[in-house]
Amino acid sequence: MRIRGRAWRLGDHITTDHIIPGRLKYKVRTLEEMRRYVFNDLIPGFSEKIRPNDVIVAGRNFGYGSSREHAARLLKLVGVGAVVAESFARIFYRNAINVGLPVVEAFIETEDGDMVEVHLSEGIVRNLSKGTQVRFKPFPPMIMSLLEEGGIESYFRRHGKLPWE
Amino acid sequence: MTEKILSSKLGRDVEAGEHVVVNVDLVYAHDGTAPLAIDVLEGLGFDSLSGNVVFTIDHAAPAPHAEAAALHIQMRAFASRHGIRIFDVGNGISHQVIPEAGLVRPGMVVLGADSHTVTLGAYGAFATGVGSTDAAIAMARGRIWLRVPETMAITVEGKLEDGVMAKDVILEIIGRLGSDGANYKAVEFLGSAIEEMSLDSRVVLSNMSVEMGAKVGLVPADSVTLRWLEERGVEAEPLQPDPHADYGEEIIFDAREIQPNVALPGNVDKVRPVEEVEGVNVDEVFIGSCSGGRFEDFLQTVRVLKGRRVREGVRCIAAPASRAVYESLVESGILAELMGAGCVMGPPTCGPCIGAHMGVLGPEEVVVSTSTRNFPGRMGHPSSQIYLASPLTAAATAVRGQLTDPRRLLS
Numbered sequence: 001m002r003i004r005g006r007a008w009r010l011g012d013h014i015t016t017d018h019i020i021p022g023r024l025k026y027k028v029r030t031l032e033e034m035r036r037y038v039f040n041d042l043i044p045g046f047s048e049k050i051r052p053n054d055v056i057v058a059g060r061n062f063g064y065g066s067s068r069e070h071a072a073r074l075l076k077l078v079g080v081g082a083v084v085a086e087s088f089a090r091i092f093y094r095n096a097i098n099v100g101l102p103v104v105e106a107f108i109e110t111e112d113g114d115m116v117e118v119h120l121s122e123g124i125v126r127n128l129s130k131g132t133q134v135r136f137k138p139f140p141p142m143i144m145s146l147l148e149e150g151g152i153e154s155y156f157r158r159h160g161k162l163p164w165e
Numbered sequence: 166m167t168e169k170i171l172s173s174k175l176g177r178d179v180e181a182g183e184h185v186v187v188n189v190d191l192v193y194a195h196d197g198t199a200p201l202a203i204d205v206l207e208g209l210g211f212d213s214l215s216g217n218v219v220f221t222i223d224h225a226a227p228a229p230h231a232e233a234a235a236l237h238i239q240m241r242a243f244a245s246r247h248g249i250r251i252f253d254v255g256n257g258i259s260h261q262v263i264p265e266a267g268l269v270r271p272g273m274v275v276l277g278a279d280s281h282t283v284t285l286g287a288y289g290a291f292a293t294g295v296g297s298t299d300a301a302i303a304m305a306r307g308r309i310w311l312r313v314p315e316t317m318a319i320t321v322e323g324k325l326e327d328g329v330m331a332k333d334v335i336l337e338i339i340g341r342l343g344s345d346g347a348n349y350k351a352v353e354f355l356g357s358a359i360e361e362m363s364l365d366s367r368v369v370l371s372n373m374s375v376e377m378g379a380k381v382g383l384v385p386a387d388s389v390t391l392r393w394l395e396e397r398g399v400e401a402e403p404l405q406p407d408p409h410a411d412y413g414e415e416i417i418f419d420a421r422e423i424q425p426n427v428a429l430p431g432n433v434d435k436v437r438p439v440e441e442v443e444g445v446n447v448d449e450v451f452i453g454s455c456s457g458g459r460f461e462d463f464l465q466t467v468r469v470l471k472g473r474r475v476r477e478g479v480r481c482i483a484a485p486a487s488r489a490v491y492e493s494l495v496e497s498g499i500l501a502e503l504m505g506a507g508c509v510m511g512p513p514t515c516g517p518c519i520g521a522h523m524g525v526l527g528p529e530e531v532v533v534s535t536s537t538r539n540f541p542g543r544m545g546h547p548s549s550q551i552y553l554a555s556p557l558t559a560a561a562t563a564v565r566g567q568l569t570d571p572r573r574l575l576s
Contacts, residue, residue, distance in 0.1 A: 013344055013432055017540040022197070023520035029232055041547045061345035061378065065540060066519075067280040069201060069296030089378055090349050091280055095296035140184075152298055156209050162302065164186050164310050 001120040003081035005053035012059035019071040053081035063092020100151030106136040167351040190273040198278035201297035211305040221259035229522035257487025257513035260284035271386035271404040286371035289386030289404040318412040320356035323420035328572040331366035332555035336426035340436025348378030358420035365461035376433040428553040450563040453484030457535025462556040469560035475507035476566035484511035
């Protein structure tokens with residue numbers, strides 16, 4: 001599985017409140033209605049500027065804060081192909097895998113707009129604009145199968161059971 | 166204690182780093198996360214739920230608008246169809262209501278679709294926050310996969326100075342370790358300062374352990390815990406770490422060195438002693454939430470507020486964490502003192518902490534809050550500023566209208 005897109009460079013401790021403010025969850029019912037608010041406090045108009053398969057490249061502790069799964073679902077919905085970060089907050093990390101959003105723990109020098117390629121099964125992130133690459137520990141087969149099949153819901157629909165059952 | 170709990174669940178010894186599938190004793194979700202879990206369950210066609218499920222309506226409760234009310238209706242209908250116990254509007258915040266109802270015991274595995282589920286670690290439960298899909302799967306199947314976390318011991322020895330509360334202790338810890346200092350780890354709170362604490366204080370430590378990334382924040386279940394549970398009709402066994410428990414890391418704090426602390430706006434690990442940043446003018450003070458709305462929090466609050474008034478121009482909003490807390494404030498006379506000082510009493514709700522309702526901040530407004538997080542925009546407008554502090558500091562700030570070290574107002 002290979003994801004290729006432009007990089008959006010973000011810093012450390014990007015919280016789920018940055019991704020989608022909690023206050024909206026009770027006002028706006030559907031994910032479709034929430035999409036225009038994604039990262040809006042941080043990057044105004046993000047949901048219109050992003051192109052499918054763009055890659056977020058962030059620092060430490062990405063997805064820190066609330067357990068709201070809307071954060072991971074919305075990133076996928078607006079078109080984020082993968083998130084590459086130095087580290088992730090654990091609930092966001094689980095949520096991302098459950099909804100089929102590839103999350104890769106790696107550090108690669110990147111600037112906004114660089115072309116980035118993530119090879120999930122091989123465990124490689126490439127910065128095509130800079131001609132650099134780094135390796136990360138590939139996912140265990142169970143996690144890989146969830147990502148390949150687009151998350152736990154589509155996995156269950158296809159197999160009638162959970163990966164560990 | 167984590168490995169002990171999971172080993173006992175699985176009937177074999179487990180080690181940190183292992184992936185395991187465990188039975189879940191309790192799984193809960195609230196009006197912010199249950200609707201999505203319901204969508205997942207209905208989408209996948211799960212007709213019967215094998216998990217022990219509880220719902221709470223606490224985040225936008227009572228409903229501030231029709232959209233929230235619609236989510237509440239969806240939860241009530243689903244709960245009634247599946248025989249799910251629901252704590253409806255006014256009962257209070259899940260992490261307080263659930264232990265009060267006697268639904269938690271040491272050694273249980275508990276999942277909550279809320280990051281502050283770690284609060285229940287104060288009762289000796291392996292309790293962790295998950296997203297709605299994980300919660301839905303646990304509701305349907307009664308099981309979840311987990312990676313057994315490494316354990317970090319945080320020991321606080323000695324006696325806390327008067328005017329210093331559990332909130333100051335946990336802010337001190339987060340300030341030193343950073344907001345990812347315990348990421349993926351099980352944290353255990355040990356030492357004489359913790360042993361001396363009431364449950365109302367211990368929950369604050371467990372509650373905010375997630376603000377440094379912890380998967381669980383456990384406190385040993387000792388005689389204090391067992392008495393608290395017994396008063397709520399729960400018989401339980403103690404849970405203590407093994408005398409030779411193997412901690413990956415052990416960090417020691419001296420209780421006597423901890424002062425009233427504050428987390429500056431932006432991130433919970435930007436911690437400074439209150440005394441160094443006194444004088445910031447505030448528009449609002451919020452005393453409440455799963456991290457600062459229990460009986461002891463208000464008991465301390467009125468030590469400062471009694472015989473004083475909230476300063477003109479400041480809104481001091483006080484919201485007990487549960488109906489039971491509210492009732493104890495009425496019976497003890499504390500409610501009258503809070504109102505006499507000019508506090509605005511809110512119902513039991515998470516509302517202000519997540520900017521859902523009741524005290525939402527406007528542009529550039531400043532709040533001192535006993536709640537859990539101070540991320541930009543969390544309590545309202547993106548330009549508003551949230552300082553996190555103890556109920557004592559919040560009360561002193563309400564009186565002076567500016568950030569104040571509570572020791573100035575304690576005799």
